[in-house]
Amino acid sequence: MQRIHIVGGGLAGLTAAVTAAESRAPVTVHEAHHTLGGRARTSDGPYLTNEGPHALYRGGPHWTWLEQRKLLGPFASVPPLEGTRFFFRRDGALRRTPPLPMLRLARRSPRQAPVDADFLSWATGQVGEEGARAAAHYMAVALFHHDPGSLSAAFVQERLRRATALPPEARYPVGGWAQLVDRMAARAWNLGVRIETTARVGPEDLARLRRSGPVIVATHLDSARTLLEDPALTWDSGRTALVDLALRTRRGDPFIVSDLDSPGWIERFTAQDPTLAPPGEQLIQAQIPLAPGTPRADAVRRAEDLLDLGFPGWRDRTTWRREALASGRTGAVDRPGTTWRDRPAVDRGDGILLAGDQVAAPGLLSEVAFNSGIEAAVLAVRQLGGTARETPRRTGTP
Template sequence: MRKLTIIGGGFGGLTAAITAAEAGTKVTLYESHRTLGGRARTAEGPYRTNEGPHALYDGGPHWTWLKQRGLLGALAALPPTEAMRFRVHRDGAVRRVPPLGMLRLARRTAEQAPVDVDFHTWASGVVGERTARQAAAYSAVALFHHDPGSLSARFVQERLHRATSLPPEAHYPRGGWGELIDRMAARAWEMGVRIETSSRVDALPADGGPVIVATALPSAARLLGDPSLTWESGRTVLFDLALRTRKGDPFVISDLDAPGWIERFTAQDPSLAPAGQQLLQAQLPIGPDGTKADGVAHAERLLDLGFPGWRERTVWQRASVSQGRTGAVDRPGTTWRDRPAVDRGNGVYLVGDQVAAPGVLSEVSFTSAVEAVSLALRADHLGHLDHVDHPDHVSHLDRVGHLGHTTRAS
């Protein structure tokens, strides 16, 4: 492929740019913000917050891809003493262990759960209604949705299974996700990718060349003039808090009475806050009529139970509502295959965490990015068979195409 335009410089856009450049393509990437990263951007200043909790799951294909290219970097290691401070809130109290029935349910793979039945109904038949409700609430750490039990059992069970795996699949880049984005951007520059920041694109390029749109779904719908580009996502209050350090604070409080999660990120990465302070990031899903105040009040109730004197220790805080920016959720009877297709026709491809690609959290952006590049390469190859005369190009095309096929079928 001679050239490719990418609109959006987040995790998916950078993945696509590196993948295409490795195949010998001339890539230009446009990002409307002054810095790269999208939702993977890490805030500047003394508190290195992400836009909501972020984790890399080592069971996904993007882990191997990043590792092969030396892009993983240093990972924050959780001391064993901190791991022992994992807490759950259930039946109105903070406890040290989750229900055993929930752990038994979590051992089941996603393939053991039906697609066309909601999670609450299916799980209630396995472990009872009460435990099913608590398991659904726990799964919200990877869903950002106020009612996980109403979603497809297969969809929720995959996230429950992976979020409770031992050893844990979740890992965190030291210094925040911005460090990972910086490494990916440097790799793209080294590969010859032209990156234009502070460059908003309001129309597709007039030259008709292949374009990858790696933006949030609502932005893609506006750019492409296609209102059908919609899919349900979560609605979540993000609550960030810096406290003066106190020994004995929990590492995590997972609310099993109502979906909610508070994590002390400096337990594993002290560099995220100034010395003597600890950074907490919480996500509290809210329904369609919920408000930011509702989510903050939920967080405060959990803090009152698990973080003694937190109000007097607070040195900084902020709260916001994230709507339609937390990945796709699948209702009963639907899977990732039913989401907006990657291939939009006429040389336009869609990348992001709400499109037709498998995976959990950032894995969806990754697999859709690899798939988009694979499709674009193959379309260009078929359209220019008479001009392909370099065997290495064909060989690399086959390798990228095989990866794209594998990720869609997984």
């Protein structure tokens, strides 16, 4: 019997599994790890840190997809601005507000921004260099890239507009992303999806699976390149140092510290979801993008400098610390002259399909994984001769 095989049990793989199974196609998910979720896993223990995404944006199509299936569960909103402390580092000092030109730029429609120009050049022509550089550095929150100003103006402006929307679009799964992953996995299981963990698939296994039906490779693009033995599967991504900290609570700790002097961002996740750390402690993450070849220690020093400004006495209050480097694992970025349509195609031919956050699908952050998972499932069901229940919604820059 023909069957759809999905390699990878992260957000893209689970989205593809649910979409295909809703069309009554037989589906098997092969996950190399002992748990599902990919980069949407939440760590065990008293500090519930996420390995990858942190926020769902309510304006995205995947929010509707999850809501229709009652998979959203409890979500926390961005705390009210009047009840939190949001700071910006400008000229080496903490300030309450960003430059006014940056705010004016954030209100510009993405349709005004050209695909072929770099963001910094275009934005400088719109509001001047100060506002343009501040906006580029601010976008570390959604791009994880060391030089957002060098990317396509259309690509960055769309994300700037959404990241600064009022009221904020960002929503946080209460208890971490593992809660959402568990709900998606339960939905897949109830639809009859066969889920196999600790099931690593190699090139020889792929050939065997392909004989029984379409295969959706829903892994990191580097892993897909190795599995499919296809050197063309490449696309630009970011390289970011992550510093996770648990601090004893101190009254007045900020919610956000955004570095406008260079790309960098610190967020206190327990401000919106206190369940992520034990009582009396706060969970914080600093993310500092790094240029290729720059040692992680440089980013850690920058993170500590930013912590010194925003969280006085943080060293004496630290109860737990973890550092990591996310290299090429923070989603696709589009350089001038390219859009999401230029990324590796979902349909690779011969019954092989791709899904993930660096392939040819629109969206912001994890939306790319959701959209590509839906599209891959639709195509796989059609290859089996069926009719998919739902086609992906197209959003994003043209």
